[in-house]
Amino acid sequence: MSAIEQSDMSITVPVANATHLRHILGVRDEHLRLLQRELGTRIIAKEGSLVVFGPEPQVRWAAEVLQQMVSVVERGGTLSPADVRYLLNLARKGEIQEAEDLFAEAVFVTDRGKRIVPKTLGQLRYVEAVKKHDLVFAIGVAGTGKTFLAVAMALAALKQRQVSRIILARPAVEAGEKLGFLPGDIYEKVDPYMRPLYDALYDLLDYDKVQRLIERRVIEVIPLAYMRGRTFNDAFIVLDEAQNATSLQMKMVLTRLGFNAKMVVTGDITQIDLPKGVKSGLVEVQEILKGVEGVAFVYLTENDVVRHPLVQKIVAAYDAWEKRRHAPELERGEKHGDRTQQ
Template sequence: MSLAGEQESNLKTLAKHTGARLVLRGQELSIFGTTAQTNLAREMIHLLQNFWQEGRAISDVDILAVRHALNTDRTEEWRSLQDDVLVKTRRGEAIRARTFRQRQYIQAIRSHAITFGLGPAGTGKTFLAALIAVQALLDNEYERLILTRPAVEAGEKLGFLPGDLQQKIDPYLRPLYDALYELIDPERIAALMERGVIEVAPLAYMRGRTLNNAFVILDEAQNTTPAQMKMMLTRIGMKSRLVVTGDVTQTDLPSHQVSGLTIARKILEPVEGIAFCHLSKGDIVRHPLVEKIIEAYERYEGDS
C-alpha cells in the first residue's frame, strides 16, 4: 500500500518517470516495458525500499529525488540521506531531509551563524529551521528561541482584531508554531513562553535589542523593508544563530516598495560566513497539488 500510494498514485508517477507500465495484483508487482524502462523502474523501487517496507508514506518528492539520484550517480548519497534522522517528533516519527537541497540547507544552518533559506511555499524552509532550533534549545545549546516575522498583512487592521496584543498577532505568527508542537507538548510550550525561553513576536519588537545566545528565525522575510532587514541582521549578538526564510516571488509589500530580502541577497551573497540556500519546486513536500499550483501561476504570470 505504501509503495502503490493512494489510488496507486505512486505507481502512476513511477510509470510517468520511467516509461514502464506497473501493475499491482495483490502482493505481486509486475513491470512491463523495454529493458531500460523496467531496469529504471526496478532501481527506483529498490531505492524506495526502506519507505515501503516500513510503511512510510512515499510522495512525488521522494520519487523525484530517487530519479535525480540515479540520473546524477548519487545513489549512495541518497541512502545516507535516509539514514540521517534530523529529529524525532513527540509521536516517535523520524523526520529527515527529503531532498538533496533540503539536506544542504540543514547543513548550512548547522555550520553558519546566518543562513538564508529561499524558495517557494512548501519546501520546508521554516519547518526545518524551527525543528533544528527547537532541538538545539532542548539540548541547551542556546538559552532562547526567538521566532519572528513582519506582520505586513496586518497593517492598520491589527487594531480591529479581538483580544489582547498576543491574541492579535498570533494569526500572523501561527505558521511558526507548527514545528514547536512536533517536538514539545503544548503545555510545556506555554510554560517556556511565559519564562521567555521561547519568544514568538512580530519583527517590530526586535528593534533596539541585542540577541545573545539565541537561535533566531525570521520568517516571511520577503515582507521586510530594507531597513527592517538591516535592523534584524544587526541584532545578532554573541553565540547566536539566525535563519532568514522567504520567497522573493510572494511579497505582500506595496508595489513601489523593494523587498529587504531582495536587497540582502544582492549585498550579502558574496560575504563569507553567510549561507544562501535556494530551494525549488522540486523540494516541495506538501500536497502534490502545491507544486502544480505554483507552476500554473508561473505560466500565467509569464504570459501576462
C-alpha cells in the same frame, strides 16, 4: 504469451526481510502501484526480493528507486508516496545517486516519534548550510519546508543545549500601524500573523510542552518590529516571511545576532505583500551580503515542494504564467535598448 514473457528485461532487488518489504510496498501496495503506473513496468514481490519487469530504461529507473527505498527502510526511515515520486524524478534525471543522504539523519524527532528528515536535495543543502553557517537565507516557493525545517532545527539545537532559547519572528504586514486599534493585548493583536509559527511548533512538540516553553520565555513568538533594541545571545532565531521585511527592518534584524547565536531567514520573493514602491529587504540583501563569509543563501524551487503533489504543479503553472506575462515587457525593453545603441 504472458505480459512478463514479453517484457524486454528484468532486474531483481533484494529485500532483507518481510517487515522491510511491507514498508517498501506501502499501504495497500500504493508505492508499488505508483511505480508501475508511472513507468509502465510490472513489479512482483517474492520472498526476499522484488522483481521488476519491463522495457529499458523504465526497469532500471524502477530498480534504482526500489534500491534507494530499501536503503531508507534499512536505516529506520519511512517513505510516503510523495517521497517515492521524488525519487522517481531523480532516477529519470540520472540524479538518484545524489539521494544517498536523503531520509537518513533525522533533523529532529517529534514527541510522537516522527523523524523529521530532509526529503529533497534542496532541503538537504538547506540543512547542511544551517549546520555550517551562523546566518542562512532560505529563499523559495511555497511548500518547500522552509519554515518547518527551520523550526525543527531550532528545537533540535535547544534539545542538544547548543542554545538556551528560540526566537521566532514574522512581519505583521497587514496589521501595519493599525495594531493599536485592534482589540486585545499585543499577543491577541498579532496572533493571526504568528499562527503558522505556532502550527509548526505544535506539529513538532506536544501542545502542553510548547505552552510551558513559551510561558518560561524559552520560546518567543514575536512580530519582527518587537526585535528592535534587543540582542539575542545563545539563541536560535528564525525570521519567517522575510520578503515582507523592508530594507531597514532587515538590517535591524540581522544586527540583533549575538554571541553563540544562529539565524535562519526564510521567505518567498514571489509573494511580496509590501506597499507599492517599498523595497523588500530580502530581495536587497541577496546583493548586499553576497560573498560575505559566514553567510549562506539556499534557493528552493518547485522541485523541493513537499506538500500535496498538486502544489508543485500550481507553483510551476504560476511561474510559467508570470514569465509569459512579463515576456512582452522584456521584449519591449530589448527593442528599446537596440534603438538606444544605434
